Amino acid sequence: MGYSERLIHAVVLLARVGAGLAFAVLMGAVLIQVAGRLTGYSPVWTEELTRYALLYMIALGAGLAFRTGDLVNVDVISESLPGQLPRLLRLFAALCTAGLAAYLLPHAWKYVAIGKMQTAPALGIRMDFVHFTVWLMLAGLALFGTVRVVGMLFGIENGKPGTSEED
Numbered sequence: 001m002g003y004s005e006r007l008i009h010a011v012v013l014l015a016r017v018g019a020g021l022a023f024a025v026l027m028g029a030v031l032i033q034v035a036g037r038l039t040g041y042s043p044v045w046t047e048e049l050t051r052y053a054l055l056y057m058i059a060l061g062a063g064l065a066f067r068t069g070d071l072v073n074v075d076v077i078s079e080s081l082p083g084q085l086p087r088l089l090r091l092f093a094a095l096c097t098a099g100l101a102a103y104l105l106p107h108a109w110k111y112v113a114i115g116k117m118q119t120a121p122a123l124g125i126r127m128d129f130v131h132f133t134v135w136l137m138l139a140g141l142a143l144f145g146t147v148r149v150v151g152m153l154f155g156i157e158n159g160k161p162g163t164s165e166e167d
Contacts, residue, residue, distance in 0.1 A: 008147060012064065015140065019060040026053035045122040052120075052130050059133035063140020066097065067147070069160065090159035091152050098145025101138045108135040 029049040036042030065071045078089040112135050115128030151157035 011143065012067065015060045015064050019057050019064065022053045022057035022060060026050055026057060029053060048120055048122040052123075052133075055130065055133040056136075059137040060140065062137045063144040066141055067144040087152070087158060091149065094145050094148040094152065094159060098142050098149055101142035101145060104138050105135065105142065108138050111135075 029046045033042055033046040033050070036046070062071070075086075079086050081089070112128050112131045115131035116126060118127040119125065120127060120130065148157065148159055152159045
């Protein structure tokens with residue numbers, strides 16, 4: 001396994017662990033919220049924490065879903081085209097996804113910077129930690145879109161869904 005493959009594997013593992021931790025936080029917060037409603041004391045911060053955990057879960061999972069082809073993909077027409085056209089359309093779509101995400105990264109960072117001046121009402125945390133999810137999602141899409149483009153150009157993958165390491 002080469003250096004780039006190990007790096008990608010490490011990023012995938014980090015994103016999976018992060019998404020799993022965000023899901024665990026989400027489940028814990030919802031459990032506390034439900035138990036609180038049964039006992040008559042429901043902490044106000046649980047709803048806010050649930051929302052932020054969901055944002056992190058989506059931000060970390062979007063790149064992974066793009067990598068495995070689990071994002072919504074309408075390929076009925078493109079896959080029925082003759083010859084190399086389906087492959088070229090998949091390459092074009094991956095290139096557009098990576099390019100748009102990369103283009104939006106600096107603008108998303110400005111959005112993150114705005115959050116330094118704000119705090120969450122219930123938890124009291126700085127909102128740049130929450131706004132960071134937008135940048136994180138775009139970075140994942142840019143990274144895994146670029147990986148798909150490079151993989152398709154070098155013949156490592158064909159860009160079709162189902163390229164998960166679990167398959």
